[in-house]
Amino acid sequence: MKNSDKGPTAEPALRTWLRVVVLIGAATLGGFALDHHVSLTSQAMVYVLAVVIAAYSLSPVASVVCALGAVTAFNFFFVPPRWTFAVDGQEHLIALGTMLVVALVISHLAARLRQKTEVARQHAMRAHQLQELASALASALSASVVVELGQMALDATQDGPNTLAIRREDGSLDCGLSLASKVHDGLQSCMREGAVLGPGTGRWPGLNAWYIPLDSGGQMQGAACIENVQAADQAGREHAQALCTLLAQALARLKMSAHVQASEAEAQRQQVQSTFLAAISHDLRTPLASVVGAASALQSQADKLGAADKERLLHSIVSEATYLSHITENTLQLVQLTNAAQPLRRDWESMEEIAGAVLGRLRLRDTERRITTKVPQDLPLIEVNAVLIAQLLGNLLDNALKYSDGPVELSVRTTETQMLVSVKDRGDTIASDQAERIFQPYARSDYSGQRGAGLGLALCRAIANAHSATLSLKARPGGGNRFTLALPLSGQQPAGAQAMEAL
Amino acid sequence: MSLRLLVVEDDREIRTLMQSTLSVEGFEVQTAVSLSEARALLLHSPPDVVVLDLGLPDGDGLELVQTIRRQHTLPILIVSARHQEEQKIRLLDAGADDYLTKPFSVGELLARIRVAMRHRGTALAAAVTEHHRDDLHIDLTQRSVHSRGETLHLTPTEFSLLARLVRSAGRVVTHRQLLHDVWGPEFTEHTHYLRLYMGQLRAKIEADPAEPRHLLTETGVGYRLATGS
Numbered sequence: 001m002k003n004s005d006k007g008p009t010a011e012p013a014l015r016t017w018l019r020v021v022v023l024i025g026a027a028t029l030g031g032f033a034l035d036h037h038v039s040l041t042s043q044a045m046v047y048v049l050a051v052v053i054a055a056y057s058l059s060p061v062a063s064v065v066c067a068l069g070a071v072t073a074f075n076f077f078f079v080p081p082r083w084t085f086a087v088d089g090q091e092h093l094i095a096l097g098t099m100l101v102v103a104l105v106i107s108h109l110a111a112r113l114r115q116k117t118e119v120a121r122q123h124a125m126r127a128h129q130l131q132e133l134a135s136a137l138a139s140a141l142s143a144s145v146v147v148e149l150g151q152m153a154l155d156a157t158q159d160g161p162n163t164l165a166i167r168r169e170d171g172s173l174d175c176g177l178s179l180a181s182k183v184h185d186g187l188q189s190c191m192r193e194g195a196v197l198g199p200g201t202g203r204w205p206g207l208n209a210w211y212i213p214l215d216s217g218g219q220m221q222g223a224a225c226i227e228n229v230q231a232a233d234q235a236g237r238e239h240a241q242a243l244c245t246l247l248a249q250a251l252a253r254l255k256m257s258a259h260v261q262a263s264e265a266e267a268q269r270q271q272v273q274s275t276f277l278a279a280i281s282h283d284l285r286t287p288l289a290s291v292v293g294a295a296s297a298l299q300s301q302a303d304k305l306g307a308a309d310k311e312r313l314l315h316s317i318v319s320e321a322t323y324l325s326h327i328t329e330n331t332l333q334l335v336q337l338t339n340a341a342q343p344l345r346r347d348w349e350s351m352e353e354i355a356g357a358v359l360g361r362l363r364l365r366d367t368e369r370r371i372t373t374k375v376p377q378d379l380p381l382i383e384v385n386a387v388l389i390a391q392l393l394g395n396l397l398d399n400a401l402k403y404s405d406g407p408v409e410l411s412v413r414t415t416e417t418q419m420l421v422s423v424k425d426r427g428d429t430i431a432s433d434q435a436e437r438i439f440q441p442y443a444r445s446d447y448s449g450q451r452g453a454g455l456g457l458a459l460c461r462a463i464a465n466a467h468s469a470t471l472s473l474k475a476r477p478g479g480g481n482r483f484t485l486a487l488p489l490s491g492q493q494p495a496g497a498q499a500m501e502a503l
Numbered sequence: 504m505s506l507r508l509l510v511v512e513d514d515r516e517i518r519t520l521m522q523s524t525l526s527v528e529g530f531e532v533q534t535a536v537s538l539s540e541a542r543a544l545l546l547h548s549p550p551d552v553v554v555l556d557l558g559l560p561d562g563d564g565l566e567l568v569q570t571i572r573r574q575h576t577l578p579i580l581i582v583s584a585r586h587q588e589e590q591k592i593r594l595l596d597a598g599a600d601d602y603l604t605k606p607f608s609v610g611e612l613l614a615r616i617r618v619a620m621r622h623r624g625t626a627l628a629a630a631v632t633e634h635h636r637d638d639l640h641i642d643l644t645q646r647s648v649h650s651r652g653e654t655l656h657l658t659p660t661e662f663s664l665l666a667r668l669v670r671s672a673g674r675v676v677t678h679r680q681l682l683h684d685v686w687g688p689e690f691t692e693h694t695h696y697l698r699l700y701m702g703q704l705r706a707k708i709e710a711d712p713a714e715p716r717h718l719l720t721e722t723g724v725g726y727r728l729a730t731g732s
Contacts (some may be wrong), residue, residue: 348695357720387723
């Protein structure tokens with residue numbers, strides 16, 4: 001398709017003229033073969049045949065030359081007196097003249113016919129290309145794919161070099177490679193003017209390239225530059241413009257859908273946030289009321305209260321305030337995790353150590369030592385954020401202590417691919433249809449009858465997700481619940497620690 | 504003569520609370536609401552202990568810690584919120600002695616101040632070479648460690664690690680400080696060494712390594728050799 005735009009003139013001139021010579025030579029040989037068998041008129045017809053073939057297969061100039069050559073050769077070889085250019089008699093002069101006119105007319109008609117066929121073929125191919133590009137663009141999901149398809153389409157239709165650049169939000173151009181300043185300025189200018197520049201367009205005709213904006217209804221998505229073009233190739237320019245329009249529409253569609261997605265996500269985020277705020281203020285209110293109540297009692301009724309009452313009120317203030325701090329910590333961490341743009345800070349950690357630190361904190365509340373542990377000593381190190389994993393385990397153990405009266409077990413074991421950390425209690429079994437709901441922030445199940453579990457588990461889930469781990473809940477045979485954190489083991493341990501013993 | 508304490512805290516309620524509770528304990532308490540005020544007070548009348556809150560309006564305190572460390576050996580306690588983890592570690596590495604996480608009880612604050620004072624008191628005389636708590640007895644000059652009535656055999660690295668903690672007994676020692684002092688300055692990022700050796704040490708020293716009573720973990724920060732009851 002590429003070559004067809006330029007036509008047969010693109011062929012080496014030598015071959016064209018060789019074909020002219022061959023055609024005339026063949027006609028001459030044919031004429032000699034028929035010599036003495038047929039009339040001079042029939043011999044002339046052989047030459048006309050050669051002219052018709054030349055007119056249909058060669059360029060207009062070549063076919064005219066062929067027509068003239070054929071008439072000259074016929075005159076030289078066959079018209080009496082033979083072997084001279086002289087013409088003997090009026091009759092032969094008329095025959096030669098007629099033959100020349102016929103040959104020229106045929107050559108002209110054949111050339112036009114060929115041109116029309118060629119144009120029709122090009123139209124069909126271009127229409128096909130547009131259709132193919134449109135359907136390929138419909139499934140393109142990113143601007144880079146659009147650019148790639150566009151570049152391929154332009155390269156298929158124009159020799160170029162062709163350059164395709166996308167307009168960024170700030171107005172600058174995004175193109176894979178660095179642009180020559182002339183091309184860059186041309187692209188910017190055509191976007192600014194919103195019109196095609198270059199030969200044949202009436203704008204900047206002195207250039208040797210077309211600059212075509214990627215215009216989607218007045219919005220400039222980018223621009224294309226096609227170098228080494230002819231002013232006369234109007235059909236080629238219109239086709240390139242049509243391709244650019246398709247690209248512009250595809251880019252506009254991508255922008256639009258990204259915009260819609262962003263606003264949907266924003267709306268959802270706001271919805272979650274307001275639910276969250278409503279719930280958190282509800283959860284803060286109860287302990288705050290206890291603190292204010294107890295403190296104001298101590299303030300205004302100090303002389304009427306006995307020592308035991310005062311002690312009880314003080315204890316309530318401390319424990320409720322500690323609880324408030326706990327909620328605040330969980331909330332803050334959850335917000336940080338859900339909004340975090342950067343990945344977690346991880347380190348090689350020992351699960352035994354993390355569990356030990358969590359237990360150390362919890363024993364202050366677990367005075368009856370209800371928590372028992374099963375932590376093997378040869379656990380592999382694991383790459384996690386220790387502070388977050390400690391917070392997760394703390395929340396799970398805290399819940400287990402709060403919502404059950406029996407023993408609570410913390411156990412760690414490893415499989416080939418995972419480290420499984422489980423917290424088991426003998427509290428009321430959470431129904432399996434509730435098991436997923438309790439991990440949603442504030443979608444609290446009614447099983448507890450107590451407060452504050454919702455957010456803690458939501459945070460646990462968020463921490464697990466941030467580690468590409470899973471946190472699941474299963475009912476235990478015989479009653480109670482088992483929360484299991486399954487952390488993926490990378491299979492590789494950090495090297496080099498043992499070698500240090502030589503110190 | 505009573506000990507002089509400088510509390511740098513921008514929140515009025517907490518500042519007042521610390522002033523009154525610490526005064527009751529016999530400290531002479533000065534307060535500053537910003538780093539610049541603290542700097543002025545330090546020049547004018549150097550205290551014996553500094554309690555420094557993170558997140559002050561005029562900076563993160565790193566510069567103040569560095570300034571103090573250039574001129575004084577006085578103990579610096581950092582008070583931080585949970586989310587100021589990295590900042591806290593930076594200040595500990597820069598020479599602060601210990602930290603407290605908000606909210607903390609008065610009891611915890613006093614215990615930390617006592618530990619910090621003890622170290623500074625002896626730092627000028629002789630370095631700590633012995634540690635005794637419950638069933639654990641460590642003598643660094645004899646290179647001997649006894650636990651639950653038995654003599655323990657430690658590898659050289661295990662002993663260096665334990666010795667480093669003994670010299671700062673009661674105070675947190677950050678991962679970076681431990682790696683720097685035990686393995687060397689080029690190993691400060693190799694925290695996995697610590698995990699492995701600390702695990703081995705606990706297996707030898709602790710009655711229940713899963714729930715250590717001596718070698719305590721300050722999650723995300725470092726380790727602390729427990730002192731007191």
